[in-house]
Amino acid sequence: MREISRRGLLGAGLGAAAAIGAAGCGYVGAEPGQSGPAGSGDPGKGGKPSPSKSEGRLIGDGSTSDTGKQPHQPKRPEPLEPGQTPPQFVIFSWDGAGEVGNGLFPRFLELAKNHDAAMTFFLSGIYLLPESKKTLYKPPNNGIGASDIGYLTDDHIKDTLKYIRQAWLDGHEIGTHFNGHFCAGSGSVGNWSSADWRNETEQAVSFVTQWRTNSGWRDIDPLPFDYRKELVGARTPCLLGQDKLLPMAKQLGWRYDASSPGGRQVWPDKKMEIWDLPLQQIPFPGHSFEVLSMDYNILANQSRNSTNGVPANYPRWKKQATEAYLNGFQRAYDTNRAPLFIGNHFEQWNGGIYMDAVEEAIKGMAGKPDVRLVSFRQFCDWLDVQDPQVLAKLRTLEVGQAPAGGWNTFFNAA
Template sequence: YLTDEHVKATLTNVRRAWLEGHEIGTHFNGHFCSGYGTVGNWTPAQWRSEIAQAKAFVKEWRTNTGWTDLPALPFDYEKELVGGRTPCLLGQDNLLPTARELGWRYDASSPGGTQVWPEKKNGIWDLPLQAIPFPGHSFEVLSMDYNMLANQSINSTNAPAYNYPAWREQSAGAYISGFKRAYETNRAPFFVGNHFEHWNGGIYMDAVERALTHIAREKEKGADIRLVSFRQFVDWMDVQKPEILAKLRTLDVGQEPVGGWHGFLKDPSATSSNAA
């Protein structure tokens, strides 16, 4: 169980994260990934119960802890919670009906996607982890720290330290390569998954920081980049013209628009209107 200090640190960091502009979603309440009770077998009703419990943990922390000397969280979690990612990327099919009924906007639980423009599944934006280039390998890796680890240290979180510099460089290189491929070709959104763990000496935290620093510096140099939350992203997606999104989805991984972006994104309805 977490100590009082851990719980207080969590409250402090969640409060700070939201005030700095981060979205507070959910990864649900535990990694119940194997055996009879695996989330992969949960019903929509069980997901509804899990979400209700997740909300209660956030909303009722004063009651649960008995603490009265800490400031309230600065958001209403009933309104804030509009998406999440399931434990171990399992159970999405039965989660989605419940998510839709609750008014969720997106789900990030797909067990693996590619760097293409997303679409909705059962009325919910489907934002999967993406296969990205993995330096030194002919295969690609999902854009999350655990998948890097699984390919480097075969699931060990405390491998011999002499491996760390090369693995750190490889992981950062994977994220940066994924960003570059999307930015220089089809401009698909780039998603990164991270557990905020100190696995293998914290090299995956370092790798994510290095990649995000690289991306932010490209933005500072004038690149057309936005660093946004999932909620901000789907807000933007929901106000785009459906025909434009459909055209963007025709671009495959690493595929640039023929003739450049101006011609590719020309509004077909405007062309039809002018012709009439």
């Protein structure tokens, strides 16, 4: 199953739902994208950067800076004790991670803060590149400046910088969703080589680490992290191209990839020494098939890929989406404790019901015993300190399979 491609404002060529009902986690239109102190006052008027005590050591042209250890990180993870029940990890992630004036980025930063949650924001590099400088982007196998998602306005780039800065200061992870989001034709990311992925990644990093040079804005605070060190994982556009991406990811020392085209609610393993953390099939209320754990896949099975379905259906669809997330959570929580991965876009599709569903899901999961709402990187931190034999044992549990005799018996069985 794959993420559905999208081209143009209305998303032509979206394709049909897969047999299991996961029509792909594509995005329609300009993937708009996707917060601590928000930085200096009035952005974008030129001049010298304002000095700031929190600015840290500036890197390169001052677009980013080294401010030390990231705030609001959990304590150092420890291996499971013999017979200990594994935590229930839930990772909410956002593709694109740009703010386009709909207020969704700050909404979910506030929600995360209220529920002690960390998330992963897969930033699209061109969301920090002014459209007037689009010729700086040279996508593999596509024309100069081409992109299947829209460039942001200057004001929206400034907003995105503000909330990416706040996100990191609040303890969230900043990954990458690369740049032009090519899903179809000969230039599709599904056809890219490892060298193409390396090229695309270097460009994505350059747009994040050189936004001051590219924009000319000098009075906006730098991003408070060294992105080359921060970046340890990604999700590819359309969930395509992982096989050629992984060799490049291994060369760069990345720790995980979230690009598998659909997984199951079981404990993860590695591919090419990289943690493989896919979106997952979760129960879809009212249907015999399961749906991929992303907002667009649920939409595709409700309104046939239309982002503006019949409003009379919105309450029912919102309830169905919320229950899909909560049912997937409860199935794992009550049985094998496999981590749950949920992907989203900052979009108001079908009246914003999927954003409401995500909010209700977070509220329904947070605060329960053993539940940890973390970023992908934080989850990898936990995985990496576990006994490999313990993880291998966990991987023997199937979807919805509880450990026979309880966790103590399970771990101590020969």
